[in-house]
Amino acid sequence: MRVKAQVAMVMHLDKCIGCHTCSVTCKTTWTNRPGTEYMWFNNVETRPGVGYPQEWENQDYYKGGWELKNGKLRLRAGGPITKLMNIFYNPNMGSMDDYYEPWTYDYDHLINSPKSEHLPVARPKSMITGNYMDKPEWGSNWDDDLAGGSEVVSRDPNVKGLQDHIAMEYEKTFMMYLPRICEHCLNPSCVASCPSGALYKRDEDGIVLVDQEECRGWRFCMNGCPYNKVYYNWNTHKAEKCNFCYPRTEAGLPTICSETCVGRIRYIGVVLYDADRVKAAASVEDPQDLYEAQLNCFLDPFDDEVIKAAKEAGINEEWIKGAQESPIYKMAMKWKIALPLHPEYRTLPMVWYVPPLSPIMNHITNEEELNTDGYIPAVDQMRIPISYLASLLSAGDTSVIRKVLLKLTAMRVHMRSVNVGGIDEIGKSKLLEEAGTDVETIEEMARLLGVAKYDERFVIPTGRREMDDDLHYRQGACSLEDLAPPEGLVTFSSERGK
Amino acid sequence: MEAIFWWVIFPYITLAIMIFGSIYRFAHRQLTWVAPSTEFFEKKWLKIGSPLFHYGLLFAFIGHVMGMVIPKGFYHWIGVSDHMYHILAIYGGGLAGLMIVAGAVILLIRKMTIDRVRVHATFADFFSVISLIIVAGLGVYVTLVYNTTVVAYEYRDTIGPWFRSLFVFQPQYELMRAVPFVFQLHVISAFALFASIPFTRLVHLYSAPVHYLNRPYQQYRSRSAYKRKGI
Numbered sequence: 001m002r003v004k005a006q007v008a009m010v011m012h013l014d015k016c017i018g019c020h021t022c023s024v025t026c027k028t029t030w031t032n033r034p035g036t037e038y039m040w041f042n043n044v045e046t047r048p049g050v051g052y053p054q055e056w057e058n059q060d061y062y063k064g065g066w067e068l069k070n071g072k073l074r075l076r077a078g079g080p081i082t083k084l085m086n087i088f089y090n091p092n093m094g095s096m097d098d099y100y101e102p103w104t105y106d107y108d109h110l111i112n113s114p115k116s117e118h119l120p121v122a123r124p125k126s127m128i129t130g131n132y133m134d135k136p137e138w139g140s141n142w143d144d145d146l147a148g149g150s151e152v153v154s155r156d157p158n159v160k161g162l163q164d165h166i167a168m169e170y171e172k173t174f175m176m177y178l179p180r181i182c183e184h185c186l187n188p189s190c191v192a193s194c195p196s197g198a199l200y201k202r203d204e205d206g207i208v209l210v211d212q213e214e215c216r217g218w219r220f221c222m223n224g225c226p227y228n229k230v231y232y233n234w235n236t237h238k239a240e241k242c243n244f245c246y247p248r249t250e251a252g253l254p255t256i257c258s259e260t261c262v263g264r265i266r267y268i269g270v271v272l273y274d275a276d277r278v279k280a281a282a283s284v285e286d287p288q289d290l291y292e293a294q295l296n297c298f299l300d301p302f303d304d305e306v307i308k309a310a311k312e313a314g315i316n317e318e319w320i321k322g323a324q325e326s327p328i329y330k331m332a333m334k335w336k337i338a339l340p341l342h343p344e345y346r347t348l349p350m351v352w353y354v355p356p357l358s359p360i361m362n363h364i365t366n367e368e369e370l371n372t373d374g375y376i377p378a379v380d381q382m383r384i385p386i387s388y389l390a391s392l393l394s395a396g397d398t399s400v401i402r403k404v405l406l407k408l409t410a411m412r413v414h415m416r417s418v419n420v421g422g423i424d425e426i427g428k429s430k431l432l433e434e435a436g437t438d439v440e441t442i443e444e445m446a447r448l449l450g451v452a453k454y455d456e457r458f459v460i461p462t463g464r465r466e467m468d469d470d471l472h473y474r475q476g477a478c479s480l481e482d483l484a485p486p487e488g489l490v491t492f493s494s495e496r497g498k
Numbered sequence: 499m500e501a502i503f504w505w506v507i508f509p510y511i512t513l514a515i516m517i518f519g520s521i522y523r524f525a526h527r528q529l530t531w532v533a534p535s536t537e538f539f540e541k542k543w544l545k546i547g548s549p550l551f552h553y554g555l556l557f558a559f560i561g562h563v564m565g566m567v568i569p570k571g572f573y574h575w576i577g578v579s580d581h582m583y584h585i586l587a588i589y590g591g592g593l594a595g596l597m598i599v600a601g602a603v604i605l606l607i608r609k610m611t612i613d614r615v616r617v618h619a620t621f622a623d624f625f626s627v628i629s630l631i632i633v634a635g636l637g638v639y640v641t642l643v644y645n646t647t648v649v650a651y652e653y654r655d656t657i658g659p660w661f662r663s664l665f666v667f668q669p670q671y672e673l674m675r676a677v678p679f680v681f682q683l684h685v686i687s688a689f690a691l692f693a694s695i696p697f698t699r700l701v702h703l704y705s706a707p708v709h710y711l712n713r714p715y716q717q718y719r720s721r722s723a724y725k726r727k728g729i
């Protein structure tokens with residue numbers, strides 16, 4: 001057993017209002033420099049839709065993530081030899097046309113325009129070439145709220161693989177929001193794709209980072225990540241990606257996207273996992289078994305053996321306590337209501353999604369007269385087809401989604417009976433049994449999903465600095481590099497670190 | 499005196515600039531040490547130009563090792579006659595040279611005509627590509643034109659030994675006196691190009707990531723140990 005700690009996130013999709021606040025605050029924090037204009041470490045896409053970059057789920061095009069070939073796990077875009085042969089031109093990498101050409105407006109003209117008959121306008125201007133653009137044709141969320149219509153929806157790779165017909169008539173259509181950041185995967189294919197070894201996963205918290213000094217711009221990570229969450233900075237010619245706001249999390253604060261999330265859909269916490277189980281989990285034969293296999297990598301933070309092994313691995317009390325109180329552990333591992341996005345990419349992603357429930361209840365018109373059992377078949381006739389959610393969150397296994405939706409429905413019904421009444425008691429119905437849960441769990445769930453305060457949503461132990469190999473050595477050292485002697489203020493040479 | 503300058507002083511100065519400049523940049527300007535990829539802006543022409551150019555360079559590099567580094571005696575010893583060598587050099591070298599020139603010309607035109615690429619190309623970027631075209635163009639000229647129309651010049655008796663003599667610090671500059679002018683120009687322009695490497699994005703040629711071949715896919719790094727490394 002090789003215990004490691006990982007910071008992870010859950011997003012409760014029901015509560016996302018698609019306001020893009022997360023994207024904007026992320027952008028103003030991290031990607032407002034030249035070369036990064038087109039980057040959105042956090043983006044929110046409307047589903048069904050093509051997402052950002054367009055059709056990022058189309059792995060025939062981008063060749064991201066892993067695949068199983070002859071029982072062995074390999075990178076879909078090819079191993080080291082293929083990569084070195086393709087290094088002068090990467091056939092699978094997206095270009096600016098797959099993202100979009102960022103633009104601004106010629107605001108100056110509004111102020112400086114000479115007097116004229118017509119009102120002056122601010123023309124769009126490319127932030128890449130500085131040329132005027134007659135009409136911008138795509139952006140990071142151009143198809144927001146289904147505005148691309150059936151033309152764009154039909155290009156959604158999940159829709160393409162779907163048996164059910166997706167209704168696009170106004171009365172029958174559906175949509176949901178999908179906020180996305182880097183998944184900080186347990187088996188990151190971006191790290192594996194990097195010829196320079198510039199990408200790495202941090203031992204302490206599992207955050208996946210690009211070493212800006214080691215990156216040589218070979219750009220295989222860009223499409224090596226099946227979520228297309230590594231970006232190429234055309235100005236520095238190096239790769240950049242979401243860094244889970246590590247300067248914030250190290251200080252115990254949530255990422256900026258979570259901090260500012262208007263719908264309060266985001267949860268952050270620590271989980272413990274066994275690094276020795278990762279490879280086997282990513283290599284299971286059937287993609288639909290990947291979800292269970294991933295769950296098997298996580299360790300019970302209350303188990304004495306685990307605690308002992310964690311301590312031996314250098315994980316301190318605070319982090320173990322964090323793992324025990326982790327909202328992620330509860331939602332993803334214990335209650336199993338949060339699911340990984342596209343587990344079939346075999347990267348074992350660590351941002352988990354509670355699928356949306358609200359729109360499915362739409363067709364229940366007269367809830368007053370419905371008995372609790374009546375909700376069970378309703379789950380199967382949702383507005384968002386279960387198969388669509390399954391294509392996103394469970395490699396197409398609808399039974400996984402159904403189970404989660406039953407739990408959420410049971411929660412909804414029970415809380416309604418508690419707060420409003422007028423419904424037969426949940427204990428007597430088959431709903432609980434079908435959902436495989438109990439009243440106590442449901443109430444705990446309702447609290448965490450509905451009313452949890454800041455401290456319950458974000459349980460983030462601070463950076464494990466005290467585990468630095470040699471604290472004495474660092475005494476007096478300045479945390480801001482280059483401002484103070486990095487070796488600290490050493491009085492006797494015998495006290496100096498190794 | 500002139501010969502001493504061009505065949506002793508000049509090569510050593512340019513190589514010194516290349517070596518110490520590169521070391522300085524590697525040590526102090528890591529953030530600028532990259533391959534100058536513009537694939538994000540344009541893929542269609544790059545797809546042809548860049549592999550053509552780089553694979554040409556790879557072949558030409560092998561060719562130069564064969565011609566400059568390996569002594570003539572070695573070929574005789576393994577039974578390759580001068581005639582066989584020249585046929586190989588003309589066809590192989592000519593093809594490699596043409597690949598480089600064609601690739602670089604495509605890259606240059608692409609750099610000049612595609613707005614997104616041009617706007618962000620620096621002077622150094624243009625300088626590299628243009629000087630590569632010059633160096634490689636002279637190389638192609640001596641291989642394909644001079645060798646076939648004037649005389650199949652035996653550079654393995656002059657340029658080769660001179661080049662090797664640089665590395666044992668006993669430069670035999672007299673050998674270069676009688677070398678035809680175009681060959682001299684090819685050599686001088688190549689050394690000038692070497693000197694420019696630390697000041698352009700050509701530094702990426704040192705970083706060919708061959709260690710990727712025997713590295714485990716996944717990499718964990720601890721924050722504390724990693725920071726320490728940087729100190």
Ligand code: HEM
Pocket residue numbers: 087088089217218533534535536537538544548552555605606609626627630700702703704705706707
């Ligand atoms: C050592 C192995 C080498 C590798 C792996 C390599 C890789 C690359 C890559 C990835 C690019 C960017 C292509 C793009 O735009 O996406 C590039 C560009 C370039 N390389 Fe290399 N290269 C190597 C050796 C060399 C050498 C030896 C030279 C010349 C002496 C060279 C000259 C150039 C030039 C001039 C460009 C810019 C092309 C342009 O104008 O767009 N490279 N190289």
Ligand code: SF4
Pocket residue numbers: 181182183184185188189190191208224225226227228229230241347
């Ligand atoms: S989601 Fe993040 S960690 Fe996973 S492969 Fe992509 S960039 Fe790497």
Ligand code: SF4
Pocket residue numbers: 015016017018019020021022023044177179260261262263264265
């Ligand atoms: S800020 Fe929150 S609610 Fe708004 S789009 Fe982002 S995730 Fe959704």
